[in-house]
Amino acid sequence: MGIALEVLEWFDPDGKQMVSRFPEIGSTDIKMGAQLIVRESQAAVFFRDGKGLDVFGPGRHTLSTLNLPILTKVLSLPWGFASPFRAEVYFINLKVFPDLKWGTQEPVAFKDEELGVVRLRAFGIFSARVTQPLLFVNTLVGTQGAYTSDQAEAYLREVIVSRLNDFLGEHVDTIYHLPRRYDEIGIAVKTRLGDDFRRYGLELIDFFINAITPPPDVQRMIDERAGMGAVGNLDDFMKFKAAKALGDAAAGVGASGGQAGAGLGMGMGAGLGFMLPGMIYRNLHPDDADPKRIQERGTVSCPDCYAEVPLAARFCPSCGNQMVVANKCPECGKNVTAQANFCPACGSDVKARLACRHCRTVLPARTKFCTNCGEAVAPPVP
Structure with a gap:
């Protein structure tokens, strides 16, 4: 048996680490009575046998059976237990990660009423932060020893492009009308993406569209x-x-x-540049994106009823909403357990994958238009 850890803490080495796991592989002996140091804009989650158990916020915590109630129950530890125990600790960075980039790796198909099927390129930047540490670890991180913003950026890029393509397919008939509706597009796509980000325990803070260009x-x-x-x-x-x-x-x-x-050559048009100006839609509540102010306030807002909830609470005292979420249903958005295969609220297959019926391209959940061929994924609802 190795030496039991007496001090657990973590520093972000480069500003890009979202999650760090101790130890990187397997589990380790942790001394009961050890000091857990969680800095502002951090959270720590204890895992045992693949299950997320106790969550700690900022501060210095002396580990005991009193502040590890779930782990104590799982291990059936007696009160005052002092021997080392085996577990894994995930440190999650709760700061805002700015300047994350999104864009189309390949041009996406768009059905233009005047030009036919047109392939468009689009790119921009966004910023996000982790709001549900346990849900984020369960859905995106898994058992990796470390998880960076570059990895999150690579996955979320596909979700953003899919939602942008859906909005263009539903509300824009030709690319000639894009400039006059650019602000509307940015606001609508950011609103749609909010639900997608929440499914992974994330909050979308800023969303910028820098350009949409045709071939x-x-x-x-x-x-x-x-x-x-x-x-x-x-x-x-x-x-x-x-x-x-x-x-x-x-x-x-x-x-x-x-x-x-x-x-x-006289009489020829000078040409029309099609690089669109970037539009900005910022979050109207900057205090909610500042972990330091959240800590000073001592409360967070419930995502369902918006009541003030103590930081350490696992459920909202006003509506009963679960504050620490392990997973969400991709259809109805209700909370489900990490091991669930079907949603108890709507019966949907939680682990199902959506594919285009025309070209079989795998798409994010609830996608309406295929990013590869431009066809509708499902018949429109009358």
Whole structure:
């Protein structure tokens, strides 16, 4: 048997660590009476036999059967037990992680009423923090020795792109209308993402859309349409295309015909840049994103009834909502146990995976439009 740990604490070495596990592999002997030091913007969760048990907030804690009630019950320890016990400790970083990047690794399909299926690229940044340590460990971290913001960023990127694609498919008929609805898109997508983040014990603080861009061939079509609008009185698009062809032919004339070529090129549109400006929608309650102010207040808001709840409480005294959540149903959002296969509230398969019926691409839960082929994942509700 190894030497029992007497002091348990953790420092974030680079500002990117979200979770650190002691020990990194297996479990270790922890001395009863050991000092657990949890800093502000941290939480500590004790695990035994793969189950999350006691959760500690900021402060210096002397481990005993009094402040480890769940672990004491699981191990059937007598009152005043002083021998070492085996467990794992997860330290969770509760600070806000800013400047997380999202974007399309590959262009996503969008059905445009005027241009047909168009593949768009989009990118931006977001910030988030952990609000439910046990739920976060159970859903994203698992048994890993460490979990960084880069790993969370890589997974959440796909969720963000899926929700953005859903909104575009439901509410935007053509990319020509994107600029005038950009603010609406940012607000609506952030609202939708809030539910997705809460399923993993996270809160989305900021969401920024930096750009949405079409591929070069679509960009050329947009430029041509802008040029046709500049010419004005052409009967149809084909006449404009014929005039453009003359200009392209003139561009191939030698140096002696350069001035003539320049004359044939008159009337062409200058082109339409399609890089969209970034829009900002910030959280209106900055105090709720500051762990230090939460600690000073001594309470947090219940996510169901918004009543003030003591930091150490496991249930809301007003509505009974469970404050420490192990898992959530992807359909109804109700709390379920970590081992549950089906939701006790709606009966949905908690572990089911959604796939596009056309191209079989695996998609995040509740996705409505496939990011690969642009088809509706399920028939629209009448």
